[in-house]
Amino acid sequence: MSSALNLAHEPVTKIPMGKLAMWAFLASELMFFTGFFGAFIVLRNSNYTVFGEGSHHLNVAMALTNTFILIGSSLTMALSILNLEKGNVKNFRLFLGLTILGGFGFLIVKYFEYSGKWHDGLFPGQEHHTLFFSFYFLMTGFHALHVIGGVIPMIFMWLKSFTKSGYNHPVKVETLGLYWHFVDLMWIFIFPALYLMIPYHAAAGAAVHH
Amino acid sequence: MDFLKVFDMLAWFPENISTFGGDLDALFAIIYYISVGIFFLTFGILGFFLVKYRYRPDRRGYNYHGNNIVELTWTILPTILFAAIGLYSDEIWERTKYSKRVPKADLEILVMGKTFGWMFLYPGADGKFGRNAHNDRSARSLITLDNPFGIDSNDVYGKDDFFVENQFKVPVNANIVMRGSSVDVLHSFFLPNMRVKQDVVPGTWMNIWFNSFKPGHYEIACAELCGTGHGGMRGQYDVLSKTDFDKWSDSKNAEMLAAQTPAPMASAEPAVADSTKK
Amino acid sequence: MSTAVTHSSEAEHAEHAEHAHDHGHDHAHHDLPWYRKYVFSTDHKVIAKQFMLASLIFLFVGGAFALFLRWQLAYPGQPVPVIGTLLPSQWVDNTGAIAQDFYYQLVTMHGSIMIFLVIIPLAVGMFGNFCIPLMLGTDDMALPRLNMWSFWLVPPAGVIIMSAFYVDGGYAAAGWTSYPPLSGVINSPTFTVSGQTLWLIAVFLIGFSSIMGAVNYVTTVLNKRAKGMKLFDMPLTIWGLFITAIIITLGTPVLAAAIAMLFMDNFFHTSFFLPDNLIAHTRHGIEAGAGQPVLWQHLFWFYSHPAVYIMILPLMGIVSDVIATFSRKPIYGYKAMVFAIAGIAFLGFIVWGHHMFQSGMNPLLGTTFMLSTIVIAVPSSIKVFNWLGTLWRGNIKFTTAMLNALAFVSMFIIGGLSGVFMASAPVDIYIHDTYFIVAHIHYVLFGGSLFGIFAGIYYWYPKMYGKMLNESLGRKHFYWSFAAFNATFFPMHIIGLGGHMRRIHDPSIYEFLKPIEGWNKFVTIAAIILGFSQLFLVINILWSLKYGKKAPRNPWRANTLEWAAPPHPGHGNFDRDIVVYRGPYEFSVEGRELDYWPQWEPGKSISVHHHTIVVDEKQESNAFGTH
Numbered sequence A: 001m002s003s004a005l006n007l008a009h010e011p012v013t014k015i016p017m018g019k020l021a022m023w024a025f026l027a028s029e030l031m032f033f034t035g036f037f038g039a040f041i042v043l044r045n046s047n048y049t050v051f052g053e054g055s056h057h058l059n060v061a062m063a064l065t066n067t068f069i070l071i072g073s074s075l076t077m078a079l080s081i082l083n084l085e086k087g088n089v090k091n092f093r094l095f096l097g098l099t100i101l102g103g104f105g106f107l108i109v110k111y112f113e114y115s116g117k118w119h120d121g122l123f124p125g126q127e128h129h130t131l132f133f134s135f136y137f138l139m140t141g142f143h144a145l146h147v148i149g150g151v152i153p154m155i156f157m158w159l160k161s162f163t164k165s166g167y168n169h170p171v172k173v174e175t176l177g178l179y180w181h182f183v184d185l186m187w188i189f190i191f192p193a194l195y196l197m198i199p200y201h202a203a204a205g206a207a208v209h210h
Numbered sequence B: 001m002d003f004l005k006v007f008d009m010l011a012w013f014p015e016n017i018s019t020f021g022g023d024l025d026a027l028f029a030i031i032y033y034i035s036v037g038i039f040f041l042t043f044g045i046l047g048f049f050l051v052k053y054r055y056r057p058d059r060r061g062y063n064y065h066g067n068n069i070v071e072l073t074w075t076i077l078p079t080i081l082f083a084a085i086g087l088y089s090d091e092i093w094e095r096t097k098y099s100k101r102v103p104k105a106d107l108e109i110l111v112m113g114k115t116f117g118w119m120f121l122y123p124g125a126d127g128k129f130g131r132n133a134h135n136d137r138s139a140r141s142l143i144t145l146d147n148p149f150g151i152d153s154n155d156v157y158g159k160d161d162f163f164v165e166n167q168f169k170v171p172v173n174a175n176i177v178m179r180g181s182s183v184d185v186l187h188s189f190f191l192p193n194m195r196v197k198q199d200v201v202p203g204t205w206m207n208i209w210f211n212s213f214k215p216g217h218y219e220i221a222c223a224e225l226c227g228t229g230h231g232g233m234r235g236q237y238d239v240l241s242k243t244d245f246d247k248w249s250d251s252k253n254a255e256m257l258a259a260q261t262p263a264p265m266a267s268a269e270p271a272v273a274d275s276t277k278k
Numbered sequence C: 001m002s003t004a005v006t007h008s009s010e011a012e013h014a015e016h017a018e019h020a021h022d023h024g025h026d027h028a029h030h031d032l033p034w035y036r037k038y039v040f041s042t043d044h045k046v047i048a049k050q051f052m053l054a055s056l057i058f059l060f061v062g063g064a065f066a067l068f069l070r071w072q073l074a075y076p077g078q079p080v081p082v083i084g085t086l087l088p089s090q091w092v093d094n095t096g097a098i099a100q101d102f103y104y105q106l107v108t109m110h111g112s113i114m115i116f117l118v119i120i121p122l123a124v125g126m127f128g129n130f131c132i133p134l135m136l137g138t139d140d141m142a143l144p145r146l147n148m149w150s151f152w153l154v155p156p157a158g159v160i161i162m163s164a165f166y167v168d169g170g171y172a173a174a175g176w177t178s179y180p181p182l183s184g185v186i187n188s189p190t191f192t193v194s195g196q197t198l199w200l201i202a203v204f205l206i207g208f209s210s211i212m213g214a215v216n217y218v219t220t221v222l223n224k225r226a227k228g229m230k231l232f233d234m235p236l237t238i239w240g241l242f243i244t245a246i247i248i249t250l251g252t253p254v255l256a257a258a259i260a261m262l263f264m265d266n267f268f269h270t271s272f273f274l275p276d277n278l279i280a281h282t283r284h285g286i287e288a289g290a291g292q293p294v295l296w297q298h299l300f301w302f303y304s305h306p307a308v309y310i311m312i313l314p315l316m317g318i319v320s321d322v323i324a325t326f327s328r329k330p331i332y333g334y335k336a337m338v339f340a341i342a343g344i345a346f347l348g349f350i351v352w353g354h355h356m357f358q359s360g361m362n363p364l365l366g367t368t369f370m371l372s373t374i375v376i377a378v379p380s381s382i383k384v385f386n387w388l389g390t391l392w393r394g395n396i397k398f399t400t401a402m403l404n405a406l407a408f409v410s411m412f413i414i415g416g417l418s419g420v421f422m423a424s425a426p427v428d429i430y431i432h433d434t435y436f437i438v439a440h441i442h443y444v445l446f447g448g449s450l451f452g453i454f455a456g457i458y459y460w461y462p463k464m465y466g467k468m469l470n471e472s473l474g475r476k477h478f479y480w481s482f483a484a485f486n487a488t489f490f491p492m493h494i495i496g497l498g499g500h501m502r503r504i505h506d507p508s509i510y511e512f513l514k515p516i517e518g519w520n521k522f523v524t525i526a527a528i529i530l531g532f533s534q535l536f537l538v539i540n541i542l543w544s545l546k547y548g549k550k551a552p553r554n555p556w557r558a559n560t561l562e563w564a565a566p567p568h569p570g571h572g573n574f575d576r577d578i579v580v581y582r583g584p585y586e587f588s589v590e591g592r593e594l595d596y597w598p599q600w601e602p603g604k605s606i607s608v609h610h611h612t613i614v615v616d617e618k619q620e621s622n623a624f625g626t627h
């Protein structure tokens, strides 16, 4: 009886379920980071000096490297989707593998960045810089968690493509790709906010304060 | 017949003693009467419909999907009513809270919340505060449990500043301007009879002002959860006639002077000790 | 069910055919192991029942906490009767009276449990899961597995929030709003687990669960509507849930962000919400940078004001459906109702500051927030008047579901009106943080949301369990609850006007609170009656499960698609193809013998001057094309 039913029909909007859900989820993610950015703007505007000094201690070179790694991985992600859709499994593997590598690369650089900060005593709960490094670890930390959250399913898909049944769900990869682009995009906001937007009168900061 | 007061909610307010309190109560009353009107209107209609259109086997519902004109009416009418309430409220709000509308102070007092008590700093005989955490942000680093206002004891103006705990006194018919802050968590400075309520936030200063027309003895409460002792964060205050107030502040000033002559002690500690003995 | 409009042939036909369908249907799933069927089930109906069970249990926990705190308020310092001395020693002193710090834990846990573990999971989790696929005429949610996880985050959250009993210092005690710096763990070393950190973790999990559910609802509503069902053919229940899901998607993550920050303040000693130079926070140096306590309030209320609409919009939808069904009338102004829901949701995002009039934020903002808040009462008024319009010229049947729905409408009016007082910022100066607010909370959340939930439970129980609830027990539950509810919470307006602050453990120490002492006792007695009245509900639910009358397919003779499904639908829901031919509220259509016209029945009608008139009852309509 039930097999004759036709309830589970085509998506009304023509957008696959998972993909539509991902869009909704990304709206949610956007608001999550908006919360951080809102707080960042408010507190930065009342603590220019602290933020300026904090910014000076960051390693722009490492962050720039990471920016390129992420943008590159977004590109390879797109290419891997394209190849899976075309049925080119080999290239799919190649590009997805590169994307995973990008994710790991990003995390490794991040690890060195963090341990540098730790070593220099630049972390929350200190006499100086607490507020700036609160934001630094909050925003980059949650971003890094998102990177990890993206790499895990990628590894799963990648490994699955080596099994006998292979991996042939371009829509799922595409959905994950959406997420990955979002993670990339967030970094494009976080990077300048923390590393580049040094308040203009920060240099005179030490004198102003106290 | 106390019970009948249920029907007149306004009767339950504690006595108002502040110049702007009357406006707040009157605004409450206006909204109250509007609400009572709406209450009887809507409940009347509801009750009427429920009785009139209760189930009858020989009747059918009326298939009717609504009428735009009717709906527009009951959208626009409340909008006008609400707009009127909003605009009228705003005038009173600006008068009581806007910082640019704070009247010229006859007496300025600093108030500091602390778990679980209130502290009040008076400018003393010279009518002027010395350097402290309110007028100089950098003095915030001087704040300790014993010196909650961050008073700089080296400042000449500060020598006579005295503070009292859990009680304060103000003259009647005078504009009292308080600047409030907290040394630890949020508190809310609540003077029920004065219709004053203002959260105090560590790290910033709030403007609080009032002007009382009625001398008497009243209570201070804390209206923001601040920890285990929140419910017990009670204080008292007196609104005094001008002469009584002057007498009191003179005696306070004398105490300060006496405390300072023998040995120049740090900050205002003696005053605390005295005021708590009462 | 003796009515003039006798049983339709359709309904009878359906009831006969039922057995065949019912069985054929379940077979396919007999091979699932039990834990996949009842525990880690992906069936939306099972998940709905799981939400219901978990939340009703928490309703009793939260309610019991309320009764404890009520006792202390009426009889401060006196031992809790009967069980006082049996309670754990962290909670009571040696006479059995409630300890001062436990009082604050009670308030906090009562509020948090009621909001995060009772009303939100019931309104959104339970009804969202149960109603959306059925009322859209589809087999399940868009992403059933995600749906399962959205439930299974809730029990761990409940365990975590309750487990703070085993931590030094006990439960969180900073109120359900958890304002820092109080909610910061002052001067404890990093990596300390306190009741407050557990609270944060639990609420984060619930928020995550909400978001997962909401994403699923949005997708389902947009993608899985039955053939022929346009957005404006959806019942208001679905509209309420759909728009609620959008609020959750956009609002909850902001709370999650705020919680992440407060968690870091507590656990890693960051200073987002802590100013420097706090005497109690020696760890902050001068140049550490100054966080702002009020910033938390902005982030918190940016979520939590929309959250109060999360807790009421689904019920507004449900109540609309119940009222239409039992007054046998179309909803008055269906589209206006939809736009009102959307309007409330939109405005809900720009009014959060009305919780902060006295917080020390710039009074200029107070003005803007006051005006926007007052505007939000307009769409609410539209809804109230449209409900009244729906009752007008109806043929009203007072079933238990209907009684609860009417209670919703009337109590929401009272709660909404008290909201208008507080929305006026100068009036709020005096009543802020007094029992006037507590009265408002309970009129909208208990009088509104919870009565709405009761209405929904009485209305859909037959479809959930295939049994009818017992109407006479239902009535007892309703009348006792309704009377005791008003006796409990109405006097709180008066207590509030007397100046009684919220969250104080002993009003008797204040001189100015003497006049309202008697009311505190009265309220407490009423609250105890109210609490025990809920036992009727529990008994009814359990008793009917076993002994209830077998439910027909469409017991209320309603129009929406869930009633096309068998009484106790199996996995997959429907035993027939569903095609939608009309809107959900075609009751008492002229020219039709039956006084209802289900959405799934073919036929053609025209609309003349806001009336629907039958053209051909049987004709297949092709209006919606192939789809």
Ligand code: HEA
Pocket (backbone or CB within 6 Å): B038, B042, B078, B081, C177, C308, C309, C311, C312, C354, C355, C373, C374, C376, C377, C380, C381, C382, C384, C412, C413, C414, C415, C416, C417, C419, C420, C422, C423, C424, C428, C431, C432, C433, C437, C440, C441, C444, C445, C448, C449
């Ligand atoms: C379901 C939950 C719910 C709902 C629906 C509402 C609805 C409203 N709330 Fe409420 N509110 C809460 C839950 C809710 N609230 C909670 C939990 C708190 C306390 C939080 C805490 O601090 O712990 C709170 C606190 C709260 C405050 C803060 C008070 C303070 O702390 O000082 C304010 C202030 O403006 C407010 C206002 C309103 C308004 C204007 C509405 C409006 O939406 C109401 C609109 C409805 C009507 C107006 C009635 C129906 C209309 C008519 C009958 C038409 C005719 C009417 C007129 C012409 C007037 N609420």
Ligand code: HEA
Pocket (backbone or CB within 6 Å): C059, C060, C061, C062, C063, C064, C066, C067, C068, C069, C070, C107, C108, C110, C111, C112, C114, C115, C118, C119, C174, C175, C176, C177, C438, C441, C442, C445, C446, C449, C450, C488, C501, C502, C503, C504, C527, C530, C531, C532, C533, C534, C535
């Ligand atoms: C939907 C939400 C909801 C519900 C249903 C309730 C239900 C009740 N609430 Fe609620 N309340 C809140 C939400 C809710 N509350 C919120 C959000 C706050 C603010 C918290 C804060 O300030 O942070 C609050 C605060 C609050 C206060 C203010 C406390 C204070 O500020 O100091 C009070 C005081 O009377 C109170 C009382 C009650 C009572 C008597 C009930 C009754 O309706 C309860 C009825 C009882 C039951 C439904 C359970 C039945 C149980 C049994 C039959 C078992 C009995 C067994 C034993 C006693 C062992 N509540």
Ligand code: CUA
Pocket (backbone or CB within 6 Å): B113, B115, B116, B186, B187, B188, B222, B223, B224, B225, B226, B227, B229, B230, B231, B233
């Ligand atoms: Cu101080 Cu409450």
Ligand SMILES: [Cu+2]
Pocket (backbone or CB within 6 Å): C304, C305, C308, C352, C354, C355
């Ligand atoms: Cu609100």
